[in-house]
Amino acid sequence: MTAITTRVCVTGGGPAGMMMGLMLARAGIDVVVLEKHADFLRDFRGDTVHPSTLEVMHELGILDAFLARPHDEVRTLGAQIGETYYEVADFGYLPTRCKFIAMMPQWHFLDFIAEQGKRYPSFHLMMRTEAVGLIRDNGAVVGVQAITPDGPQDIRAEFVIAADGRGSTLRDVAGLKVDDQGAPIDVLWLRLSRRESDPAASLGRLDAGRLFININRGDYWQCAYIIPKGALEQVRAAGLEAFHAEIVRLAPHFTDRVTELATWDDIKLLTVAVNRLPRWDIPGMLCIGDAAHAMSPVGGVGVNLAIQDAVAAANILVPVLRNGKATQADLQAVQKRRDFPTRMTQRAQVLIQNRVISSVLQGAERPEAPALLRLLQRFPTLRRFPARAVGIGVRPEHIRH
């Protein structure tokens, strides 16, 4: 086997890894991105491209090409308690070019980023290539051992960026410790077709002991049915018909199509995890995205945070790499920049999970609208604050090079 040699090896072709690869290649830095799957096609991944990510795309000069691809635009978010609808967030107030969340299946988004990357000769994407180990020299990581369809392959690099998601192999091989923040919920993802006569807004429906999120995806609804952690067996034991009845009770307009959920295979479990690494690096390796911090689905901000990590890493590392080699301190600077937004976002998510969602799921009666919701109804301009928290987040990153 002849080792491949590059400057940076990125493992994982998710939002963090692909954006990382694109930004390094765009700066003329040779980069190899490894993705273990043959394509990006995975169902029920984060399909949300947030206003701050769209801003980054504008700064990269690829926004118009991106928006020319089929997508949906979510301009407001709401909640329905019983029969009453409350508008919660209005992206129209944001100081960004795009005042909406673009909804695009993640595989289309990643295909788009791959196409953009391929415009640069220093971008090398290796599909069906799984990172299985680290190559070390004098205690520092100097590459990755991978398995390709043609057999084992070493990729040697000045350093490695692990963007291989929340089940990161490289993080485990590196022996990095993960701090669990706790998650009292799991999510059942399902899809139901959408009719013209349906309400248009993406919203969360709350009722006694139930929380059901509906995201308008044009010709279908992407739905999340929230359950207490580990309660899937209980839900299944009650039977599929009982589950259909629950959905219809929460959203009566699904009566005519709830049987599209023909078997439990049509309902996918997301085991929610919220965790982070106290330390994102070892000598010669840095973790970013879900590999550094798995996010709760609350707010749907996981993709956005993963991309923000990549932008911060490019901002810090590109000038260094243009002039020489990155040091351990340079890799650590990425965590220094992104640790605060990660902690703040997870803190807010854990608070909402524990205080709001858990109490709704435990409640025997229809929840009262909290004072905050009533306030947002009364003063529409206040809807800018939840919109900012979800659409932009803490410490947004901008392309510097």
Ligand SMILES: Cc1cc2nc3c(=O)[nH]c(=O)nc-3n(C[C@H](O)[C@H](O)[C@H](O)COP(=O)(O)OP(=O)(O)OC[C@H]3O[C@@H](n4cnc5c(N)ncnc54)[C@H](O)[C@@H]3O)c2cc1C
């Ligand atoms: C069901 C579900 C729904 C979600 N909904 C939302 C949402 O609505 N909005 C939102 O913002 N976020 C959502 N998220 C979270 C979001 O998908 C993640 O936060 C985001 O994708 C993280 O990006 P990443 O690039 O860090 O990791 P991932 O997207 O996990 O990408 C990691 C990539 O690495 C590859 N890989 C893994 N191991 C290896 C290896 N050893 N070698 C090579 N390649 C490897 C994987 O195949 C994958 O392509 C959801 C997550 C799930 C599971």
